[in-house]
Amino acid sequence: MERVLFTDVGEGLHEAEILQWFVNVGDTVERDEALVELQTDKVAIEVTAPKKGIIMQRIGDIGQRIIVGDTLVEVDTGEGAAAAQPAELEIASKPQSETAAMVAQPADRGQGPVRIKAAPSVRKLARELGVDIQLVHASAAHGRITKEDVRHAATGETPTEPSQKQEAAKVSVHRVAPVMGEKRREKISGVRKQMYQNIAHSLATIPHTTAMYDMQVDELNRVRKDLKAFTEQSLTYLPFFIKIAVHVLQENPIFNASIDEENEEIIYHENINIGVAMATKQGLIVPVIHNVETLSLEEIAAQLYDLTERGRDNKLSLHELKGATFTISSTGMRGGVYATPVMTAPQVAILGLHAMAEKPVILPDRTIGIGTVMGSSLSFDHRVIDGEAVGYFMEAFKSYVENPNRLLLKS
Structure with missing residues (x-):
């Protein structure tokens, strides 16, 4: 079992905010596949998987503050107890626009810009298939685009309807308690x-x-x-x-x-x-x-x-x-x-x-x-x-x- 930590990125930055998750518990990930995107004081960074494995635990919600040393995920790499030490990660500073571009998807034009949620591997597949990821229908929980969504878009097939559990997750994200006189609320983040x-x-x-x-x-x-x-x-x-x-x-x-x-x-x-x-x-x-x-x-x-x-x-x-x-x-x-x-x-x-x-x-x-x-x-x-x-x-x-x-x- 590998514990993936938020490591020191230097420049005196000791904390970050969780912007988005690319994986769920139970997902199988490849080595160097993106797990989570964090926002530090200045730039967005991606934390990637140290090895191939299955996500056993995902710690922290979107918008939550974390500090250096906090555990982000636990990955079952199939190597037993010998792999229980915290993973040494390569955390690459990168433009936030590559993984969290603010664009308007057709289904949400009435709600203003929304964040495209897709792992780098999914974005790479979209480029290879010549698919505009901004137009891909997201079927996973929290509006995340999967490789299957990209393949459906490439072939013109209708994507499979999301499960009831996924739909419930979407509803829970967007549901806002009615408040008299309020037009909308926007999270202060990033x-x-x-x-x-x-x-x-x-x-x-x-x-x-x-x-x-x-x-x-x-x-x-x-x-x-x-x-x-x-x-x-x-x-x-x-x-x-x-x-x-x-x-x-x-x-x-x-x-x-x-x-x-x-x-x-x-x-x-x-x-x-x-x-x-x-x-x-x-x-x-x-x-x-x-x-x-x-x-x-x-x-x-x-x-x-x-x-x-x-x-x-x-x-x-x-x-x-x-x-x-x-x-x-x-x-x-x-x-x-x-x-x-x-x-x-x-x-x-x-x-x-x-x-x-x-x-x-x-x-x-x-x-x-x-x-x-x-x-x-x-x-x-x-x-x-x-x-x-x-x-x-x-x-x-x-x-x-x-x-x-x-x-x-x-x-």
Whole structure:
């Protein structure tokens, strides 16, 4: 009997949430066949079978939190008592979209996106048979697609009706007690649950203070348009803001620091790793551009585009979501004029960049005219950063934004 445990996946991640099961008690599994999908603080991972065998016990429900060392399943491998030691597992970090894609199945269009539940071996069979797994009717309990379902779809046969036990399981999953005035309920899970917990922890433990500034972006917009003619890379405003932030952080190193709470020390970082807050269908994620101080404007734009595209598809690796020393949250046109962004511990600051709008401004000749103005917000940890340092930071950032040619004087 093999006990399959949730093992340490590194990066300081010690717990996870059960997203979906691929097996039931009594199922026969092959070596390396997916057993369960877990959601850690950053990415989804699959736990696979160490050997061929029969599932004797499955521990934990969907949505349940588990910690390193917890038993997930017991597999009868037919090797007797000698195999009773916990299995050494290979847990592969992988994009959640490969095993838990959010799509609308035809039968559930009225209920919004649903999760396709199918083991990797089933998905592989679907690809081999040329079957669109999104259109396959699921006959197993909890809406799980089996190999037989895929074969039925490939031949055009009507799938066998699920057993009464399976139907009862489906009913128990979807039945919600009637509550007056409620339209529906949605479980807080996955990436959104991590955001839910992390933001609550950050606000509860870090004293947030926020400074807000207006900045004119007309000259920056002119430079951006001029440079677009010399590169095929997508050149939005954000690469400029990241490049400017690098110079300001080098001039004001306390903002590129973190706090060691246990030893009550400030850690000043040599490299600048900028996290870029990004909204996705799965929730808020923060991909990280590492060693930004070594990158050109064009290289920053290229990395930002790549992270954005893969972040939307939930295809980022764990490394690309860790190690930020400073964060920028660009809310864009829908973000309002000002906001109070929330820091991510142990960082000491986060910069929010908001909507641009035409407003009356004082022109260089001291007359009143129309200019494009952007609101900005810097939230900082007031335990280690005081108001004077924030003033230096924001004035420097504003100076670069309003006079972008200053970047030519820097390396």
